[in-house]
Amino acid sequence: MMYNVLIVGGGPAGAASANLLSRAGLSVGLVYEPGQHRFAGGESLAPSAKPMLIELGAWSAFQADAHRVCYGNTSAWGSSHLADRSFIHSPFGNGWHLDRPRFDDSLRQVARLAGATLLPTRIMKVARHETGWLVSTDDPTQSSLTARFLIDASGRRATVARTLGVPIEHHDRQVAFMGWFSAGSGAAPDEDSTTLIESVADGWFHTALLPTGKRVVSFFTDGHLPASKLARTRAGFSALIQQTTHVAECLYRSGYQLQGPPVAADARSGRLTDATGPGWLAVGDAAVRFDPLSAQGVLSALYTGILGAKAILNEQAGSPDAFPSYSGALDRLYDAFRTNQSVYYRQEQRWPSAPFWQARLGAGFAAINYPQS
Template identity: 40%
Template sequence: MTDGRFHAVVAGGGPAGAAAALALARGGRRVLLAEDRPRAAFRIGEALAPAALPLLRDLGVLDRVLAAGHLPRHGNLSSWGSAALHANDFIFDPNGHGLSLDRARFDASLRDGAEAAGVRVQSGARVASAARDGSGWRVVLRSADGAVEEAACDWLVDATGRSAAIARQHGAARMHSDGLVAFYARFTPDRPGDRDARTMIESTPDGWWYTALVPGGERVVAWLTDADLAERTAMLAPEGFVDRLLDSTHVAAALHAFDYTMTTRPRGADAGSARLDRFTGEGWIAVGDAALSFDPLSSQGMLTALYTGMRAGQALHAHLDGDASALGAYAARLEEISRAYDENRCVFYGYEARWADHPFWTRRAPAAAFAY
């Protein structure tokens, strides 16, 4: 048994979980953060919007993040609704440029910031089970080597990502809007000189591509389509991935310009839009992808992770101080975010009308967008 009782145990040490832990710790709460992923593990999700920088400042970790060697990201490039490539620059954004992240380094910076703020970070451990114990929880932590430890806490923060493991184990349901999946790989240039860290997206008849330059000089390249439209076996093979890449124009040209070659096997991941039917329950609160999962097209996943984590930590701190409205206000705010996201997603997919008779785009037409 860990020493003493925690105000909260945070299950998951990604950006949302670290932000929740930071907000609680900065309020003087005793927090344990359990993170079972290897510290150096590569993760997709490298685009950080300019609006995230004030959140990092509020959490007290902006300087730590900016010192970690991420690339400045000055805008986006898109071929969407036409064959031409258009630029959307951040020059007029009041928050300045965004960042193209080394996700392993970024996530580690947030956890290090949480630890510096007084959070107990339990690396290499996951929340294996949690049972109600009077007014709180008895939590079992399991390490990769099989070691087991128990902790007692008042609240659980579900930051387990798209699995929403804690919330679903305790009665919440996950509602899906589509079946979007991502197949992605990393590419390394044979010729130096690529410095364009803008994210590029390109629509095609059966989905869309994106590529982004990340610290270290690699490019992440991803193909987004619906699970039932994907040739999964082919897309997870290097040859099949490269064959599909030939369907693109601008993404393929960006790779060809610097003689990029694939250096990792393709991988697949859920990328669909989903949400919980409720964001809080008896003794638990959900954050990040566990609460709301966004289509990567929005480039809002990281921003939403930080925002919901911070807001959940603040709401839980206020609740523990006796504010009976704090958790309801948090849930209401996430409902607002969910509605705005659904509307914006529908509008943006509607801009692409060239392949309106293809299943991928038909499903995202305004009349069908919420009927998946």
Template identity: 30%
Template structure:
């Protein structure tokens, strides 16, 4: 049962929100409610994370559970990008070890179990509707929520709110804080079960004329494949119940030959709109946005889970400082977000600039000619 008052309400139950709940409860005695519109165990996109992720999991106290969670190491990347032959980037020289291919449902459950064991309350299948800010800062916000099981609204008072609602940044939007969007992409994702065959443990990337493709084997005999493109090319991918998607992957060089060796069954298809961008403000006196809510990246960056966990840990520090002495809360989170986003933009544009085989194709032309004033994004706050 949801109470009427909490010290902290976290909107969003992905890695960022769950990490924030863990960090807050391990640093403070604050009462924490986390709500998420999805039901527990629902499939989320994001199945790989860099080696450094383990350092964050240690800080969250779940590293041992992670190693026992059936996740699998990734030796590196194989890519056809900027040339017709594959290139390789191995993790063997990384001091943190290999990257990881996740059993995402087990990963999310691990974080949720840890959050609840720390004393956070989680309400799944609960949708955030609106927020009203009180003139008295000590009272914080009144949030309107709807639990799907009850199909009726309830109101919750929160002294501090954390927006971890993903790229939509629902709470920030209610405060009239909008995201500056610098691109729009569409990802079509296919999840399948491996019936027979043996594929490479490397993550595979391949550039094509109208976008790029991604393919990876996952734990528990699962396989994920993705095509990232622009909206006008979605129709062809959806033709004949996504036969167009299957054909497009088969026509690639590296990924197509890998998939040809696999017998896949129980495939499901999902399409997502991706709008990379950054919020005009990352935080206020008694709220903050974290993860994709504050800064959403192009999936080519492969930083979503790491960024979410990192921001969640920083949320724990900010909330602890806020409750101890809110007059002296000198958070530098906003500047960190700006710096992080500036680094991301430079890296993304560099990666896209490497592909010149289709320099006149709309997809590549758009992403090689972005004129971005990085100095405005990473300048020091006055």
């Protein structure tokens, strides 16, 4: 099957690109692995995502999916006392704690209604072809797919970019450990509508109440530190939570119990050294990946998915600056994130000799480039 554009990855970035390109009249194939979800933690969506969802024609479907409303963030950062940051001043209203599998599926369905072909299968091989690209899948009933343009929306794996040998710069060693908690029977109901963040000597914690009624707790530290080894076990994860004040109290109030062992996930900040090339570009986490502390992941996935689609449309219209302009926009986005990241970490000065914080409080933090792995 020949497509104008083939998109590898069906998360928010890939679905957003598929949506806009299909509405522009291009034939689009959206390849994604069914049932796969990279980070089913307490992912949030900022109020500023609303205009993008409206642009994609996805706002009505989003509202119908009943994601949990989030009215702001509460944090113990730089101090043991909690500070509130409400979304009340946002012109777009409240944010949301997402049911990510439902959110992703909804965006894919909106893209399908726009004309995209959904291809729930796994990519086996990507190669250049005389007409553009040749993509093989693990579906024995389906012949190889061909396309003029290829979009890498495969998340942190950056499947296409890695195949092409494009290096990834990582600027920290952060890893996440997530645990899901269920409230005890007869416990006080949890009606929290904020995101709670609390820093500790070994890193920082995040917790949020999910649309499913479960509460997720995520611990972030550097992968080479002892706390990383401890967090991989149920007992160790629980012991680390006891180092907190506010997260532990939140769990205690509703009698929450950890359900199963914690799950680890890559949480490093980084970017491709080049997110575009002849006949291809990367969007979402495949192009730029942000520290979860920024809460920019899903928002930036939508933004870069839209921006990448427009770059392809501009390139097809004959603009020689389409891909360079897109690359420049990604660079500006990531550079702004790195500046804000450094400023925010420097607000925490309570453990200057702890390895996690030493790595972030040094003058060279913004320039560190760890080897690709």
